[in-house]
Amino acid sequence: MATNEAAAPLRILILDDEPIVCKRLKPAFQKLGHTVETFTDSGQALARLGEAVFDLVITDLKMEGADGLQILNGAKASSPATQVIVITGFATLETAKESYRKGAFDFVAKPFKLRDILDCVKRIEDRRRDLPADSGS
Amino acid sequence: MANRLAQLLTFWRPPNEALPFTVLFKKFQSILERNNLILELMADMGDKLGGEYIFDGHYIAEAAEKLGDQVFKLISDYSILNQHQNADLFVAFERIRYAIQEELAGHHILTGGGPVAELTEIGCEQSELAGAKMATLGEIRRRLELPVPDGFVITTRTFFDFFQRNNLFDRTETAARLWQEQALDDLRQLSEEMQQRILAAAMPRRLSQQILAAFDALAKRQHNRKLKVALRSSAWGEDGSSSFAGQYRSLLNLGRDELIDAYRQVVASAYGIEAWRYRLGKGFLENETAMAVGCQAMVQGLVSGVLHTYAPQAAEGAMLVNAVWGLCAPVVQGDASTDTILLDRRPPYPPLGVTVADKPRQLVQAEDGGTRWQELPAVLRKSVSMNPAQMEELARAAMSIERYYKRPQEIEWTFDRDGRLVILQSRPLRIHVEAVAGQGITEATRDAEIVFSGRGFVAQQGIAVGKVFLVENDRDLAAFPHGAILLSRYTSPRYSAVMPIAQGIVTDVGSPTGHMATLAREYRVPTVVNAEIATSLLKTGDEITLDATQNIVYRGNIGALDRFELIEEEVFEDSYEYRLLGRLLKLISPLHLLDPQGEDFTSAACRSYHDITRYIHEKAVEELIHLSEKQGARSLSAPKRLTTELPLGLMVIDGGGGTTCPPESPAIAPEQIVCLPLKELLEGMGGMGMWCTEPVAVDLSSFMSSFTRTFSATMARPEEIGRNLVVVLDHYMNINMRLGYHFTIVDAYIAEKINDNYIYFRFLGGVTEFIRRSRRATFIARVLAHYDFLVEIHGDLVVGRLKKLSQQRMARRMRMLGGLVGYTRQLDARMHTDRDVDHHVELFLQTMQACLGE
Numbered sequence: 001m002a003t004n005e006a007a008a009p010l011r012i013l014i015l016d017d018e019p020i021v022c023k024r025l026k027p028a029f030q031k032l033g034h035t036v037e038t039f040t041d042s043g044q045a046l047a048r049l050g051e052a053v054f055d056l057v058i059t060d061l062k063m064e065g066a067d068g069l070q071i072l073n074g075a076k077a078s079s080p081a082t083q084v085i086v087i088t089g090f091a092t093l094e095t096a097k098e099s100y101r102k103g104a105f106d107f108v109a110k111p112f113k114l115r116d117i118l119d120c121v122k123r124i125e126d127r128r129r130d131l132p133a134d135s136g137s
Numbered sequence: 138m139a140n141r142l143a144q145l146l147t148f149w150r151p152p153n154e155a156l157p158f159t160v161l162f163k164k165f166q167s168i169l170e171r172n173n174l175i176l177e178l179m180a181d182m183g184d185k186l187g188g189e190y191i192f193d194g195h196y197i198a199e200a201a202e203k204l205g206d207q208v209f210k211l212i213s214d215y216s217i218l219n220q221h222q223n224a225d226l227f228v229a230f231e232r233i234r235y236a237i238q239e240e241l242a243g244h245h246i247l248t249g250g251g252p253v254a255e256l257t258e259i260g261c262e263q264s265e266l267a268g269a270k271m272a273t274l275g276e277i278r279r280r281l282e283l284p285v286p287d288g289f290v291i292t293t294r295t296f297f298d299f300f301q302r303n304n305l306f307d308r309t310e311t312a313a314r315l316w317q318e319q320a321l322d323d324l325r326q327l328s329e330e331m332q333q334r335i336l337a338a339a340m341p342r343r344l345s346q347q348i349l350a351a352f353d354a355l356a357k358r359q360h361n362r363k364l365k366v367a368l369r370s371s372a373w374g375e376d377g378s379s380s381f382a383g384q385y386r387s388l389l390n391l392g393r394d395e396l397i398d399a400y401r402q403v404v405a406s407a408y409g410i411e412a413w414r415y416r417l418g419k420g421f422l423e424n425e426t427a428m429a430v431g432c433q434a435m436v437q438g439l440v441s442g443v444l445h446t447y448a449p450q451a452a453e454g455a456m457l458v459n460a461v462w463g464l465c466a467p468v469v470q471g472d473a474s475t476d477t478i479l480l481d482r483r484p485p486y487p488p489l490g491v492t493v494a495d496k497p498r499q500l501v502q503a504e505d506g507g508t509r510w511q512e513l514p515a516v517l518r519k520s521v522s523m524n525p526a527q528m529e530e531l532a533r534a535a536m537s538i539e540r541y542y543k544r545p546q547e548i549e550w551t552f553d554r555d556g557r558l559v560i561l562q563s564r565p566l567r568i569h570v571e572a573v574a575g576q577g578i579t580e581a582t583r584d585a586e587i588v589f590s591g592r593g594f595v596a597q598q599g600i601a602v603g604k605v606f607l608v609e610n611d612r613d614l615a616a617f618p619h620g621a622i623l624l625s626r627y628t629s630p631r632y633s634a635v636m637p638i639a640q641g642i643v644t645d646v647g648s649p650t651g652h653m654a655t656l657a658r659e660y661r662v663p664t665v666v667n668a669e670i671a672t673s674l675l676k677t678g679d680e681i682t683l684d685a686t687q688n689i690v691y692r693g694n695i696g697a698l699d700r701f702e703l704i705e706e707e708v709f710e711d712s713y714e715y716r717l718l719g720r721l722l723k724l725i726s727p728l729h730l731l732d733p734q735g736e737d738f739t740s741a742a743c744r745s746y747h748d749i750t751r752y753i754h755e756k757a758v759e760e761l762i763h764l765s766e767k768q769g770a771r772s773l774s775a776p777k778r779l780t781t782e783l784p785l786g787l788m789v790i791d792g793g794g795g796t797t798c799p800p801e802s803p804a805i806a807p808e809q810i811v812c813l814p815l816k817e818l819l820e821g822m823g824g825m826g827m828w829c830t831e832p833v834a835v836d837l838s839s840f841m842s843s844f845t846r847t848f849s850a851t852m853a854r855p856e857e858i859g860r861n862l863v864v865v866l867d868h869y870m871n872i873n874m875r876l877g878y879h880f881t882i883v884d885a886y887i888a889e890k891i892n893d894n895y896i897y898f899r900f901l902g903g904v905t906e907f908i909r910r911s912r913r914a915t916f917i918a919r920v921l922a923h924y925d926f927l928v929e930i931h932g933d934l935v936v937g938r939l940k941k942l943s944q945q946r947m948a949r950r951m952r953m954l955g956g957l958v959g960y961t962r963q964l965d966a967r968m969h970t971d972r973d974v975d976h977h978v979e980l981f982l983q984t985m986q987a988c989l990g991e
Binding site for chain 2: 009016018020021023024028030031033089111113114115117118
């Protein structure tokens with residue numbers, strides 16, 4: 001049986017060059033009380049990562065301009081505690097491995113069930129609860 | 138006939154061109170594999186519309202590409218098998234693929250649309266043709282079964298024809314420049330000139346004839362020779378993210394003679410200065426402007442008004458109604474005082490407050506056309522214009538519409554002379570909510586009791602708040618209260634009867650690709666299936682909040698969740714990707730080729746990928762028999778008719794070691810079959826004697842004997858059955874069998890080595906009644922699951938897979954499948970209620986246990 005004890009709200013950045021992905025993920029996280037910013041342009045997202053700290057970044061892999069791995073690097077550079085979930089419609093073993101090697105928390109192939117990504121975020125929340133010292137800067 | 142001849146000619150080719158049977162059989166197997174893959178891909182795409190998955194444009198393009206690729210290869214495989222060019226199939230394929238590519242490229246194709254369209258033909262898919270307003274009305278009529286004024290639409294096609302014929306588009310493009318330069322006086326002048334040109338433009342004769350013919354047909358339907366109609370604008374983009382409220386003209390109470398001229402006036406209003414500025418200000422391009430015009434029989438409203446389904450500024454949790462005596466127009470235009478009524482948003486929607494206005498006059502239809510004001514007698518002036526029954530009826534309709542569109546709605550309505558509620562128009566209501574999205578939800582859900590979460594599958598996303606109502610039989614279904622949440626042990630397409638009034642659906646058992654799930658998506662009812670424990674934890678009367686987006690069921694009313702959904706930035710079902718996928722599926726999924734015996738079962742009649750797939754599957758089986766007959770003597774023994782008491786029409790092709798029959802013999806006896814899977818299957822299928830000699834309960838044996846009777850009686854004449862085909866080796870069998878309209882495939886390998894053993898079973902139902910078909914699929918799935926098969930149901934299609942059991946256990950299961958195929962043949966006639974499914978499963982399993990000892 002699931003519990004609904006509320007964790008501290010997360011600051012989440014969502015980046016996908018297809019607006020539909022942002023539009024659908026945003027309300028799902030807002031509903032759980034998290035604050036969400038969405039971007040469809042990776043340059044703008046990268047700039048935003050330079051000026052604000054996020055607990056979680058959900059990014060597409062293949063995009064015009066900076067790709068998902070560059071976003072991953074950017075997120076980790078601005079705040080090592082930031083967790084990154086890579087979502088992609090071009091999932092290969094190689095890109096998955098590379099994402100994990102660079103420190104992605106999870107790698108999710110599109111299309112995915114909303115529930116899957118919510119569970120994934122729940123695991124991040126659980127980990128933050130277990131390791132409070134590590135939770136953001 | 139020509140086809141026959143062509144086929145004969147094919148076999149006149151020199152023998153060295155013929156391919157060995159083994160190659161052709163491989164093509165045949167490849168056809169079966171592709172066939173399955175295609176059906177699965179189609180089902181996957183359909184699933185995505187339910188909202189459980191996050192998908193993007195890339196997915197849609199990729200899935201369509203993959204599917205097209207498989208269908209193309211399927212036709213190619215078939216062309217090798219039947220050694221024809223199959224131009225009709227390739228042409229059908231290219232036509233569908235072209236349409237799909239055009240959709241993906243963002244080019245809308247106005248398909249099949251004429252200058253006018255009857256309202257009954259219109260739904261949201263036709264919004265390009267009918268404009269948003271009329272498409273919505275068509276949808277409300279079709280999906281929610283609410284009365285709307287009878288009528289037709291003068292489509293955007295007419296608009297384009299009318300404009301092009303009169304060169305009316307030649308100066309519209311300048312408007313954008315004038316707007317950019319803010320040359321408003323010039324724009325005003327352009328607007329005047331444009332309207333004058335439209336009013337003076339000639340309507341092509343062909344168009345006016347069609348419009349008047351539609352008018353005459355409407356008058357006939359209405360039994361009214363002096364029919365009066367209302368003309369209403371229904372433009373692109375109207376009622377979308379911009380409301381255009383009041384920007385375009387509507388004209389009331391028009392006769393036949395005034396129709397064409399009134400059409401010009403409504404269309405000209407698109408270029409009125411206010412409307413044009415509004416469009417330019419919103420960034421609409423000129424090529425995004427097109428206006429359809431709805432033509433509706435006038436409804437003589439006795440009381441009319443406007444309802445807002447959500448009115449937080451007036452009262453939280455309330456609907457707001459403004460009502461007047463007479464026609465609706467004064468409420469919209471705001472030139473009359475109105476009664477103000479607040480209704481609770483929860484069933485039974487009691488009034489929360491009624492403020493009666495002094496209403497000195499009402500607007501009525503004038504006898505000679507148009508409308509006029511009429512003084513009201515003192516007794517009506519100060520009395521409330523709606524009675525409580527009308528309030529409740531209106532509230533029900535309003536909540537159905539809101540639930541369907543997942544947006545607060547602004548609804549224009551009227552009660553006519555017969556006391557019938559008629560929906561005149563509904564559009565999304567823009568609400569500016571200051572509060573931060575998501576605030577309040579965490580608080581609201583934190584302390585709420587979760588009944589269960591993450592159980593089963595979301596078949597249609599959304600939020601439902603309401604009281605649970607358990608449905609176990611047709612009586613319950615008939616008593617289903619408006620606005621309740623349907624709870625049931627099983628899924629059933631019969632529930633579509635209450636989908637227009639249900640808030641949500643939860644079932645213990647079921648699949649997201651089943652019939653009911655498809656219907657729930659059509660009706661957009663938030664639905665979770667296969668939750669396993671729902672009926673054990675919930676009972677009729679429990680108030681719950683079903684969050685079929687996150688897949689959680691809370692106890693109690695969590696209004697915050699409901700409200701959150703109503704103010705979400707974008708409704709999934711309104712997104713471009715959802716609509717695109719829906720349009721593609723319309724090109725892909727519908728099955729028009731239902732009856733293989735029918736005259737229209739031809740390659741040229743294929744209109745969807747599904748049609749092509751079905752056609753090839755059916756024909757491939759025929760072809761394989763045909764081929765092996767023609768060239769059998771060279772590479773293997775010719776197909777032989779199986780002599781059996783069961784009229785199966787079964788032709789056996791022995792690929793090596795499968796039979797002991799001499800090559801020259803035209804027939805084969807069951808004893809001559811060596812192939813283990815076929816032997817067992819036939820044993821199960823025909824072994825009625827075996828079933829009856831087993832010690833079984835009295836009612837069971839009497840049931841079985843009646844079953845035997847039905848079986849042989851309806852299958853007495855083998856020549857009517859057509860030929861079925863089985864290809865055998867000593868341990869391998871591939872059987873393709875059409876019995877009646879059901880198509881069964883069993884592909885099996887059974888030998889000593891456990892790891893090589895498998896059975897693949899596929900059942901596709903035929904042209905029987907939708908509901909019974911689905912019961913039968915459920916029955917088969919449950920039996921297969923009992924025997925350890927991995928089962929998938931996609932609508933009518935049931936697929937069972939079993940691997941790696943011992944030879945003995947595999948053999949028993951083949952025998953069971955034989956029984957199942959025989960049993961199922963007549964089953965749909967017996968499936969009168971959902972309970973029959975339980976009954977038959979039990980009966981079948983008992984019988985099998987008696988026969989197999991397992």
